[in-house]
Amino acid sequence: MESTTTESCSAEEEDSSDSEVACLMRVGKKSEWLRLFGNTEVTVGRGVNVTYQLLSASCPLMISRLHCTFKKRKDDGQWTVTDKKSLNGVWVNGNRIPADEAHLLRLGDSIQLGVPVMGSKVEFDYVLVQQPLKDIKLHLAKTHKEGATAAAITESSKRKMTMEEDEPSTSKPKLYRRSSSDKSLAKACPPPLKKCQLQQSRSQPEETGSRYSSFFFPKTVCRYSQNILLLREQVDDTQRRVASLEGEDQQGDPLVRERVQELQSQLGTLRGKMHQMETLKKSFSERRWPEKTQQEEQMRQQLNDALQEQKKVIVEHALSRQAFEKILSAKNKELEATKEEKERARAQKDEVVTQMTEVLENELQCIICSELFIEAVTLNCAHSFCSYCITQWRKKKEECPICRQAITSQSRCLALDNFIERMMENLSLDVKEKRQSVINERKGERCVWEFVRFVQIFAQEVCLCC
Template sequence: MEHLKRASDEEPKVLEPVLINTDTNDRINIDKNEFKIGRARDNDEIILDVMISRRHCIFRCIGQDEWMLKDLSSSGTFVNGNAIGSGEVQNVCSGDIIQFSPNETFKYVFTLAEKEHCVKKARIDEKILDTVLVKQRTFAENQECQRKELKNMLEINQKEQIKLNQQLENLLSQQAMAKDDKENLLKQITALEEKIKACNSQEEDLKNMYSQLLQKLENERLQFEARLNEEKQKWQEALDMSKQEKEMLEIKMKDQMKKWREEQQAEWKNMMENKVKEEKNIQARLMNEKTVLEEKLKSHVNEKTMLEEKLKETEKALKEQEAKTEISQTILGVNTSNESIASTSECIFLNFNGDQIEVPQYEIIDTIDLTEISQNMLETNINQSILGKVSNIMDEQLTCSICSELFIKATTLKCTHTFCQHCINLWNKKQKSCPVCRKPVVSMIRSLVLDNFIESMIDNLPTELKNRRNEIIQEREVITTKRRMY
């Protein structure tokens, strides 16, 4: 009886921390010493919202009814309006206002309430229904154990009652047989009847308690199944929401990737069009420069031709003048070794009047400077002049600003400045900007037109310049080969 009374007594009240939503009054029972809240499936409380992090926060018990809150989120956790730093810990007390993320929809009141008899909420998982079935079997086994215990007690009482009835029958038979000591037997019979009556009363109480226990167990079973069905429905809804959220995220990611690809393709298309335009502009500019150089070369060739013609005319006039001078010397009888008829700087024409030979007045018709006139010297000077002008143009327009040499594998940047490929590669290892205008280096394009033009012009330059250029090319190839090896 005492055991049954202890079993029927209520369990002592236990306080449990609870989060109550300030708007909807929804409750979150914190039924573990370390309770996780977040959007991921392995949390103890799952909140499916984009404002909630996958691992948002943790409630941890640090003593008797003492709790602390640790923030793990990227969107923030607030206690009484004050934000907790990421990874920091703060103690919470009953009555504190706790808000997950800046969205006030997730604002809760932390309080300590009486613990309800409920089944621990399992985390959402694809196999959650298997866990529910295990819990249901455990609950049914517990009920069956209590029922069997009470049934055994009732059977023991019935056996004791049967034993007392047998004793009563024995006493009644002894009373019929015995003639003496009837009073003693009557007392024993009376006492035994009282025991039987008490035992009957106890049996009735046990039957009532057994029926009440069965009713209580049945009610608890119905309540348990109702709560399980509610939990199943919530878990199924959460699973459906999680799947729907996953599908929405996948669709959103596909749209973003498609949009990003289109933007990248448009950007690359515009970049390539700009590069083609820049290349065309560079080619047009180089063609104009080439045309100007060709015109200058043609003008120099024409000047050279005119000078050669003038030199031929001068030589012809000089020969005619020498012939006339020899005739004059013969007529006058003047020794050419003693007298100089015409200096190296002057030519003199003689006039003859009839048959009479007279020494006329010398009349200076023209003066020609022949001290430096020579065909070979003139051609050399013209060639040097042309080469000097071409060399100046190449030094000004076709020289790398890094190494101060003619372009070797000319490479043009997006900012239209051109450098040697070797030089700009070395420069980019230190700085990712143009050495001239300091703009970022986005792309580099080889300029084959410049290379071909420079190589064609190098063929007309002196051998020293050709050898110097070949040495530079060989040095750079050796450096590039070593870098590739190491």
């Protein structure tokens, strides 16, 4: 991790060592603490024009170019943090704050920049504290000059790796002139590989070896390969320049011989660096390969365990499904049995009703109207008829329609009427409606007959009076 501060911020560090200053204390480290300056806005990100430049060792894009800003409010002196639409966010006390909104901070708050990678802890984890400057001065991040120099070297190395030979450059390389009369042979000095880049490539596996997981193993090897390719290009370019100058060495120009010696010296240096880089790449690969193999084996074992667990879950679900299907089948059988019992009961009921209907029609039917007894009447000979039917019969004959015995008396049979009415409740609706229509019809005829009888009696009385 590299950190830089602006010149104005560096000047403020010259304050009294006894004064208390606000600081972001790095969790788990006694260095790279970020001092917060009250008279200016503190910017944090991986870009160049920021107060503190944070470069993630595990994930280069974890920190945005302008990740967040810290600012002290003038009214109450409280510190605020603002997320500048960063990719991985700013987390205060475990909660991500909204973008472009100033969030109030208190002493002791936890500020995390970014998210954990591969189950590890957050790389940039800070706690807001306020302590005397003399107590934390040794733990603060590097000043602007040191950080700016390192950033310039890194940026220059990146440009050198991507530039073509024929691409124009903003800086003019030093020309080694052969003579004043022949300037066409003057050539630029081949750019040597930056020491910072080589030292970073050599020291990086040693510093971060314990922290890197197998996930970043291909990236490190790729970085070594890029450095080796860059060195090979410089070696080839130097060899071409040496061959070109050696062809012109016959003229005996001491400048050319001096230049050839310098290029040969550079060529030997570049070859040594390339050999050293290949050795580092090989040693890193040999050291990292067992760890990668072991982690792959662990991942394979975890995958197998997960598959076995998934198979167990599938088997349990299948057994549960079979048990449920058995229960459902038993319930369906019970339902079918219940339906069959209901059908049998309904059939028995219909059969009983049919038998009752036959009994009523055979035994409780009036022989005159062929209907069930309506207001049953029993004669002196013990035969029963409808009251209406026997009345109409006696107008013609005074003898029993069945046995022809003389009728001397008749009486209502209420027990027979009640029995018929109770039995009618279990008969069909058509039978009930038919019986009710017959009853209504006979009531109407009885009323008419009584009215005619009344008129006849009234006429006889009138005749007697006259």
